[in-house]
Each structure stands twice: as C-alpha cells, then as structure tokens.
Amino acid sequence: MPRPQAASSGALRQGRTSSAASVPAVRRTRLPGGLRVVTEHIPSVHSASVGVWVNVGSRDEGRSVAGAAHFLEHLLFKATPTRTAVQIAQAVDAVGGELNAFTSREHTCYYAHVLDSDLELAVDLVADVVLNGRCEPDDVEVERDVVLEEIAMRDDDPEDTLGDVFLSAMFGDHPVGRPVVGSVASIAGMTRSQLHSFHVRRYTPDRMVVAVAGNIEHDEVVRLVRRHFGRHLVRGRSPVAPRKGAGRVAGRPTLELVKRDAEQTHLSLGVRTPGRHWEHRWALSVLNTALGGGLSSRLFQQIRETRGLAYSVYSTVDTFADTGALSIYAGCQPERFDEVVRVTTDILADVARDGITADECRIAKGSLRGGLVLGLEDSGSRMNRIGRSELNFGEHRTIADTLSKIDEVTIDEVNAVARQLLTRPFGAAVLGSVRSKRSLPKPLQQIAG
The missing domain is CATH 3.30.830.10 (Metalloenzyme, LuxS/M16 peptidase-like)
Known part of the structure; x- marks a missing residue:
C-alpha cells in the first residue's frame, strides 16, 4: 500500500551497545x-x-x-x-x-x-x-x-x-x-x-x-x-520450511509480442536458470554483473558506449525457490532494433563459447562486494536481508561470509556456468510497433519456432 514517507521528527535517544562483545549481531x-x-x-x-x-x-x-x-x-x-x-x-x-x-x-x-x-x-x-x-x-x-x-x-x-x-x-x-x-x-x-x-x-x-x-x-x-x-501464539505448530518449489518447469521458453505504438521498441531476452538454492548462484551473480550489471559490462559498453544504439541496457537475475531467469533488457528506436538484437545475441554467443576475461571477472567481483556492503548501510536494508534469509534459507550468513563466497568464485566456475546456461533455449518478449513475429530479427524468429 504505497504511502509517502514523512520527514523525521522527534528526539533521538542515545545509541546503545550490546552488553557483551560475544553477542551476535x-x-x-x-x-x-x-x-x-x-x-x-x-x-x-x-x-x-x-x-x-x-x-x-x-x-x-x-x-x-x-x-x-x-x-x-x-x-x-x-x-x-x-x-x-x-x-x-x-x-x-x-x-x-x-x-x-x-x-x-x-x-x-x-x-x-x-x-x-x-x-x-x-x-x-x-x-x-x-x-x-x-x-x-x-x-x-x-x-x-x-x-x-x-x-x-x-x-x-x-x-x-x-x-x-x-x-x-x-x-x-x-x-x-x-x-x-x-x-x-x-x-x-x-x-x-x-x-x-x-x-x-x-x-x-x-x-x-x-x-x-x-x-x-x-x-x-x-x-x-x-x-x-x-x-x-498457540502451541503445536512448527515453522513452515523454506520453500523448495514444484520442481522443473515444463516446456520451452517462448516469444511473446506486445504490439503498441511507441517511440521505442523494448526487448527482454533470457534463459532459465536453477533456483536460489543452486550451488553456483554466486558464479551466476558474477556472470550477470560482467554481462550487463555495470558501466563496464559488455552489453553496456558495446550497445551504448561504442555504438550508441540504446540509452538503457542491462542484465538481471530473477531467482525463485525452484527456477530463475537470467535476462537482458534494452530499449531503442525501432530502426535500431535489429542491430541491438544482433549485437546482444552475438555477445551472448561469444560468452557462451569463450567465457569472460580475468579482468571482467575481477571487476564484477569487486562490483558485487562493494554493492553488497554499500547497500546495507541502513536499517531497512538490513531488515530486508534477515527477513528474506529466514524465509528463503532458514539460516543467516554474515556479511563477511557472503563476501567470502564472492571471493571464492573462480573464472573457471563463471565460464562453466556461462557455457551451461547460455546454450539453453532462449525466451523473449518484445513491446513496440512491430507488425508480427515474422518481421522480427532472425534470432527472435528462431525462438518463436
């Protein structure tokens, strides 16, 4: 229920400290x-x-x-x-x-x-x-x-x-x-x-x-x-276990087209991933960051900085209990759409075949470490972290442990994840003034079948 956030008021009380240094945060x-x-x-x-x-x-x-x-x-x-x-x-x-x-x-x-x-x-x-x-x-x-x-x-x-x-x-x-x-x-x-x-x-x-x-x-x-x-608080019930989901998703991803008069054509393109309990989820985060998670990422550099094809381009990972998706978004003028699709799919094919470089891996891991710590500097983000951890995993990893997990990711693991995921069937959604699926660039027609 959206409500505007009011300005702070009232007196602040003095900060308190734990009674013993051994008490966990x-x-x-x-x-x-x-x-x-x-x-x-x-x-x-x-x-x-x-x-x-x-x-x-x-x-x-x-x-x-x-x-x-x-x-x-x-x-x-x-x-x-x-x-x-x-x-x-x-x-x-x-x-x-x-x-x-x-x-x-x-x-x-x-x-x-x-x-x-x-x-x-x-x-x-x-x-x-x-x-x-x-x-x-x-x-x-x-x-x-x-x-x-x-x-x-x-x-x-x-x-x-x-x-x-x-x-x-x-x-x-x-x-x-x-x-x-x-x-x-x-x-x-x-x-x-x-x-x-x-x-x-x-x-x-x-x-x-x-x-x-x-x-x-x-x-x-x-x-x-x-x-x-x-x-x-009535006795007799135990906490519901962390959600595991219903298992594998049936069928292949598809192509969905939303026809709409618009100044831009919008694309989301991606592959299914395992869910949040996957042992290689940290390597997936590094791969996502290297692909489209920052200013130095391949997608941003090639599509926006080098070619000027789109203002907004990025990748993201959505994970659920039993499945997930690694996706790329780009929005561009209709006349540039074919080239955006071509460059995007070429980048994904290159990474699936050759992987990312050592420098890309190092920069992506640094970005993840900094983003994690900087994103936890207020009580709201800390509350979100511990609430999600309890529901999703039933346990709590310290920030130091999480940073260690990121540090442990190797370039070989990231590239193995890239080969595994980026060779899977793609799914896509397109929104804009597109006549039909048959008028789309060839890589998208192949998804439509």
Missing part, C-alpha cells in the same frame, strides 16, 4: 505457533525497521483469485478493530515514520521504519494490520479500484509491462510466470469472501517471520512481539 527466537523473530542490532543508527514477512505470494494463488495476495496487502491497511485507515496513517505520520508493504511472487512483507524510540509503536501497527485487518466490503470496493488503477499504471510503463510478459514467456503456466497484480478480470471478479478466506488460511504464525533491525535489543523485540501477537 543477528539473533533468532522461535515463539509458540512457529512464529520466528530475527533481529540485527546496529548501534550506530537512531532508527528501527520492523517487518512482518509472510511466506505467501502470487505463486500461491489459484487462477480464479490471481492477484489476491497483492489485493489483500492493500486491503489490510484500511481498517482494524481498533483503528481506521486515517488513524493508522496519523499514528505513523505523528512520529515521522514510514508504513508500507510489498508483494512478490513468493512472499509478502509489511514494514515500518521509525525512530528507535518508537519501536513499540511500529511493532503494534504492523502486527495490528497483518493480524487484524478487517476486509470490510466497502473497503474491498475502494481498493479494487485502486488495484485496477495500479494495473493500468503498469500497462502504461513499457518496462513494467515487458517484465511481466517476459516471465510469462519464460515460465508459461508455471505459477511464477503470472503477474503479481493479477489481471483486470480476476481483480474485477474477486469477492470479499475470497479475500477474507485467503487472509485467514494463509496468514498463520508458522508462515511468518518478524524481522527487526536497528538500534534495538533482541530481548525487547521478543517481548513486544509476544505482547502484540498475543492470542495468535
């Missing part, structure tokens, strides 16, 4: 009902980020309720038994905080970012919304219109539209191939009863993780969680 407690509490103490900040992570996303929906997880995420902020939507907004605005949520294909997160002195309020608000959101019929109709507007906004953004179409081309009927927001038809037809049932059945403590990072103490967080989760 990340701590974990399991409460009755299978609820897990994970915290990271960061004494150098004056903030706290609180997230309730639910192991439910769009891949858990049936087709008749496509978009339910995202719809529900909006709806729960509208009212609880003790607060109206206005009161929820006023409570967080009064302390200069942020209250928000997001839904992905495999989980949903409700979070608050506040001053450390307002930790209890943050736990109270997030727990109240997640556990007690009422799904009132009138609110369902209001948020239905909001979600439909969000779908329309997605459709107006070529990159957002292409992202959903590309995953559909890559994964077909597999649940991760469906848009998180659902469709106009599924949202228009969804009932209050369906949303309420989704909430009651899916939002159980054994599927939840409370992640808190900042200038906080673990024992205090556990005490607050016990208080505000109260009657939901």
Whole structure:
C-alpha cells in the first residue's frame, strides 16, 4: 500500500551497545505457533525497521483469485478493530515514520521504519494490520479500484509491462510466470469472501517471520512481539520450511509480442536458470554483473558506449525457490532494433563459447562486494536481508561470509556456468510497433519456432 514517507521528527535517544562483545549481531527466537523473530542490532543508527514477512505470494494463488495476495496487502491497511485507515496513517505520520508493504511472487512483507524510540509503536501497527485487518466490503470496493488503477499504471510503463510478459514467456503456466497484480478480470471478479478466506488460511504464525533491525535489543523485540501477537501464539505448530518449489518447469521458453505504438521498441531476452538454492548462484551473480550489471559490462559498453544504439541496457537475475531467469533488457528506436538484437545475441554467443576475461571477472567481483556492503548501510536494508534469509534459507550468513563466497568464485566456475546456461533455449518478449513475429530479427524468429 504505497504511502509517502514523512520527514523525521522527534528526539533521538542515545545509541546503545550490546552488553557483551560475544553477542551476535543477528539473533533468532522461535515463539509458540512457529512464529520466528530475527533481529540485527546496529548501534550506530537512531532508527528501527520492523517487518512482518509472510511466506505467501502470487505463486500461491489459484487462477480464479490471481492477484489476491497483492489485493489483500492493500486491503489490510484500511481498517482494524481498533483503528481506521486515517488513524493508522496519523499514528505513523505523528512520529515521522514510514508504513508500507510489498508483494512478490513468493512472499509478502509489511514494514515500518521509525525512530528507535518508537519501536513499540511500529511493532503494534504492523502486527495490528497483518493480524487484524478487517476486509470490510466497502473497503474491498475502494481498493479494487485502486488495484485496477495500479494495473493500468503498469500497462502504461513499457518496462513494467515487458517484465511481466517476459516471465510469462519464460515460465508459461508455471505459477511464477503470472503477474503479481493479477489481471483486470480476476481483480474485477474477486469477492470479499475470497479475500477474507485467503487472509485467514494463509496468514498463520508458522508462515511468518518478524524481522527487526536497528538500534534495538533482541530481548525487547521478543517481548513486544509476544505482547502484540498475543492470542495468535498457540502451541503445536512448527515453522513452515523454506520453500523448495514444484520442481522443473515444463516446456520451452517462448516469444511473446506486445504490439503498441511507441517511440521505442523494448526487448527482454533470457534463459532459465536453477533456483536460489543452486550451488553456483554466486558464479551466476558474477556472470550477470560482467554481462550487463555495470558501466563496464559488455552489453553496456558495446550497445551504448561504442555504438550508441540504446540509452538503457542491462542484465538481471530473477531467482525463485525452484527456477530463475537470467535476462537482458534494452530499449531503442525501432530502426535500431535489429542491430541491438544482433549485437546482444552475438555477445551472448561469444560468452557462451569463450567465457569472460580475468579482468571482467575481477571487476564484477569487486562490483558485487562493494554493492553488497554499500547497500546495507541502513536499517531497512538490513531488515530486508534477515527477513528474506529466514524465509528463503532458514539460516543467516554474515556479511563477511557472503563476501567470502564472492571471493571464492573462480573464472573457471563463471565460464562453466556461462557455457551451461547460455546454450539453453532462449525466451523473449518484445513491446513496440512491430507488425508480427515474422518481421522480427532472425534470432527472435528462431525462438518463436
């Protein structure tokens, strides 16, 4: 539920330090009902980020309720038994905080970012919304219109539209191939009863993780969680194990074409990868960075810097429990599209055959190390890291351990991953004023079959 972030206000309390140097920064407690509490103490900040992570996303929906997880995420902020939507907004605005949520294909997160002195309020608000959101019929109709507007906004953004179409081309009927927001038809037809049932059945403590990072103490967080989760902490359940997925994706990737009058033609091209539990995932990250993850990457240098064919070109990796995708995006003027496709596919063929160079590997590893550390300089990013780690892996690797994993990647491993993945069948999505699949460049016609 998007909300503007307010300016900070109020007094800061003095930073606290751990009572013993031996106390780990990340701590974990399991409460009755299978609820897990994970915290990271960061004494150098004056903030706290609180997230309730639910192991439910769009891949858990049936087709008749496509978009339910995202719809529900909006709806729960509208009212609880003790607060109206206005009161929820006023409570967080009064302390200069942020209250928000997001839904992905495999989980949903409700979070608050506040001053450390307002930790209890943050736990109270997030727990109240997640556990007690009422799904009132009138609110369902209001948020239905909001979600439909969000779908329309997605459709107006070529990159957002292409992202959903590309995953559909890559994964077909597999649940991760469906848009998180659902469709106009599924949202228009969804009932209050369906949303309420989704909430009651899916939002159980054994599927939840409370992640808190900042200038906080673990024992205090556990005490607050016990208080505000109260009657939901019923014994007899164990935490749901990290998601493993449904196995291999059936069929081959395809080509999807979205015809639209536009100033640019947009391309996403990629291959399937193993999921996030793959032993070579760090080498895949290095390969992705060398291909299109930075200013010195091959795609950026060849397509933008050397030839000036496109303003935006990059590669990315999407990983899920059981599968993933390595993809390249480029947007260019229609008359340059054929050359962009040719240069892109030539680069991928070169890397599949000859691999990347030692310098490219060194630069990519340095980029990953720096990006990891710089990206974890605030409590919100730390909260995201420990929440995802608990849900996805059931364990927590230190930053030093992660940096070590990157350092251990060898050029031979990266190039073996390149040979394995970049010789797989490609999938693609194209958006723009293209007449038909037969008018596309030959490499894309080969995907279409």
